[in-house]
Amino acid sequence: MAATVVSQMWLGTRWAPFLWLHLSLVAVAAAVAAEQQVPLVLWSSDRDLWAPMADTHEGHITSDMQLSTYLDPALELGPRNVLLFLQDKLSIEDFTAYGGVFGNKQDSAFSNLENALDLAPSSLVLPAVDWYAISTLTTYLQEKLGASPLHVDLATLKELKLNASLPALLLIHLPYTASSGLMAPREVLTGNDEVIGQVLSTLKSEDVPYTAALTAVRPSRVARDVPVVAGGLGRQLLQTQVASHVIHPPVSYNDTAPRILFWAQNFSVAYKDEWKDLTSLTFGVENLNLTGSFWNDSFAMLSLTYESLFGATVTFKFILANRFYPVSARYWFTMERLEIHSNGSAAHFNVSQITGPSIYSFHCEYVSSLSKKGNLLVTNVPSLWQMTLHDFQIQAFNVTGEQFSYASDCAGFFSPGIWMGLLTTLFMLFIFTYGLHMILSLKTMDRFDDHKGPTITLTQIV
Numbered sequence: 001m002a003a004t005v006v007s008q009m010w011l012g013t014r015w016a017p018f019l020w021l022h023l024s025l026v027a028v029a030a031a032v033a034a035e036q037q038v039p040l041v042l043w044s045s046d047r048d049l050w051a052p053m054a055d056t057h058e059g060h061i062t063s064d065m066q067l068s069t070y071l072d073p074a075l076e077l078g079p080r081n082v083l084l085f086l087q088d089k090l091s092i093e094d095f096t097a098y099g100g101v102f103g104n105k106q107d108s109a110f111s112n113l114e115n116a117l118d119l120a121p122s123s124l125v126l127p128a129v130d131w132y133a134i135s136t137l138t139t140y141l142q143e144k145l146g147a148s149p150l151h152v153d154l155a156t157l158k159e160l161k162l163n164a165s166l167p168a169l170l171l172i173h174l175p176y177t178a179s180s181g182l183m184a185p186r187e188v189l190t191g192n193d194e195v196i197g198q199v200l201s202t203l204k205s206e207d208v209p210y211t212a213a214l215t216a217v218r219p220s221r222v223a224r225d226v227p228v229v230a231g232g233l234g235r236q237l238l239q240t241q242v243a244s245h246v247i248h249p250p251v252s253y254n255d256t257a258p259r260i261l262f263w264a265q266n267f268s269v270a271y272k273d274e275w276k277d278l279t280s281l282t283f284g285v286e287n288l289n290l291t292g293s294f295w296n297d298s299f300a301m302l303s304l305t306y307e308s309l310f311g312a313t314v315t316f317k318f319i320l321a322n323r324f325y326p327v328s329a330r331y332w333f334t335m336e337r338l339e340i341h342s343n344g345s346a347a348h349f350n351v352s353q354i355t356g357p358s359i360y361s362f363h364c365e366y367v368s369s370l371s372k373k374g375n376l377l378v379t380n381v382p383s384l385w386q387m388t389l390h391d392f393q394i395q396a397f398n399v400t401g402e403q404f405s406y407a408s409d410c411a412g413f414f415s416p417g418i419w420m421g422l423l424t425t426l427f428m429l430f431i432f433t434y435g436l437h438m439i440l441s442l443k444t445m446d447r448f449d450d451h452k453g454p455t456i457t458l459t460q461i462v
Helices: 002-034 064-077 092-098 111-119 131-135 137-145 154-159 185-205 416-440
Strands: 037-044 081-089 122-130 149-151 168-174 211-218 251-254 258-263 266-271 274-277 299-309 312-325 330-342 345-350 355-357 361-368 385-395 407-409
Touching (some): 037 064, 037 111, 064 122, 064 131, 064 137, 081 185, 092 185, 122 131, 131 137, 137 149, 137 168, 258 299, 330 385, 355 361
Parallel strands (some): 081 168, 081 211, 149 168, 361 407
Antiparallel strands (some): 037 211, 251 258, 258 385, 266 274, 266 385, 312 330, 330 355, 361 385
16 A cells, blocks of 8 residues: 555656646646637627527637628628728727626716617627637628628718718727827727717717627737746746837838838848848838829839938838739739839849738748749849848738738648658559558469378469
């Protein structure tokens, strides 16, 4: 008995580090997964669009396929006027922290939203929806309704004449300011709630049936990093939180609405082998010079001008075209070329590999003129200019708000590792098949020697 106890204690001590490491990895995975969901609140002026049992259980993450099963009945049977309140950041914890709890409605930052849900004949709350489903929500609604999204505010909404029989997709953008900004989150959420209330009051005064949705681009509450420390999974005293990587906003060219979005984690340019980092001069800059940029349904050009760059004024022009291809029955965009203008001369780079469906954006880890970075920027003549864009993303057509659509990536499906795995698998399968064929080809003797009769002489075994 004592030996058994000692053995179990020894095994527990031996495997404790592995168990602790497994629990640490599970906690890290849970923390990363928690950053990729946002809530979605739906309500409508029509009845019986969502069954009561459609509410998901706690901890469930709604995928894009599941979300379509919720939205399809509302779009097919419900009102043709759809309102999409899109907030920059929102988490289910915001409703817990700033909503009216224990009946204290006067302290709620969502009084108008709560009132709309109480009075709505049909409503549905999805606490956690996958980020991919939200990123494609506007495009999905546009395809289902057959109407382009219209960015509106309170002033333009009052001038619109909505028709119950004609489909309309109204996109209302709601800001969100973190606690480090000039306004506290409660004040911002209260202001957004006032916007929701005024919009709904306008529709109610015009007696227009509608279906409304409230969601966000990304969560506002980011789970803390879980440090792998020797003390265990509990919070450590005097623990310092790792500073999160600063994500700068994309460059946005607007006329009446956002038309072109451009982003890169690093934007570097070289002239005569002298490199300059333009990241801080391009992204998050309010007075960025976009003179010369233009947009229409077929062509778009994003022009970035920098003063005193390499001792001169330098302009970078991203030129894109949007064309309809009957074979695929859809529009595709292509970046025709990238031009660098300086001192009356111009360098042209062919970037025709940057292409994709026009409803998508384009993303690539490296867009560079250097061969070791993929060499997507190709020039026909030797040039003194070099350029590298790390984590590059651009969209010039079907832009909805200040966010990119689902990205068409430049990475091919069959990587060198996949090819090596396939060839190795085929080679091993050939060896297995050849060996199995040899085993099945073996033949045994069908005649045996009888000790009572004459000796059998075998001259050849067939």
